[in-house]
Amino acid sequence: MSLLLAAVAPVFLIIAIGFLIRRNGLLSAQADSSLLRICVNVLFPCLIVSAIVGNDALHQATNVWLPPLTGLFMVGTGYLVCWGGARLLRIPHGRETRTFVYVAGLYNYSYTAIPLVEKIFGPKALGVLFTHNLGVEIAFWLGASLILAGHSEAGEAARKGIWRRIVSMPVIAIVISLVLNFAHAADFLPAWLFAAARMIGAAAIPMALLLTGATLDDFLEGVRPSRAGAAMLTGACLLRLGVLPLGFLVLARWLPCSTELKQVLIVQAAMPCAMLPVVLSKHYGGDAGMAVQIVMGTTVVSILTIPCWIRFGMLFAGIHPL
16 A cells, blocks of 8 residues: 555645745746647657557557447446436536536546556556557547537537547657557667657646646636535545446456456556546536536545455456556
């Protein structure tokens, strides 16, 4: 358990630092878009290249096609379970239900999961995490257009441009890196290329976590707690951090797959709700206030639940840390 706490603590410490530097004016909201573009289009692709090219685990074909399917399946399962939860909680039909299902059904598959997978299970599992996230990206944008936006004009526009959003720079980097890895490019390309990619990619997660903390501070503005919001937050925590992790762990134990994919599933089981759906809730006509409360609440509670779920998941699936 001490290893897990040591892995989790730096992640939330960096998020807290991002929160504080925004609160104290050291990082302006105007700088976010530029830093985010650098993070998504430069830092993350370099991190992906350094994690995938030369990764022996990704020479196995099953580690290329099965992880994306598990990602797509688990997000889809999350949407269905949360739709049932919305009915039990008697959340009003319309944008409230759509927001609850979309936000609570999607886990934080990237910024928080990446450092934990790398720290606990090592670089081979990190490469498999990126292939897993291909499926999550597809489910993420399908959910935004089909669930969150519904039949609105924003939904129609989202559905028309969905593939342009899915085919982002990180996705392109994953595909190219997989091709290079199958070609054993690490054996004939200059080593300094990969050294540079590692150096640049090393900045991706700290930058992303700082921006996450700063964004959390932005989300808090204008949020007013209510009894109805507290009930929905409680339901979201029970589903996202209590019920849905069991599905991941069932797959981690009984799915015939590689050890690396089992390791990824164990970490993803423990993740809170993703944060980008808050932004999309504002853009696609969802209930942004509800989205903020769910994301903030599950993130705070996950500080306690992440080590417990990962520890239990390793015991349940018979997986050991690096």
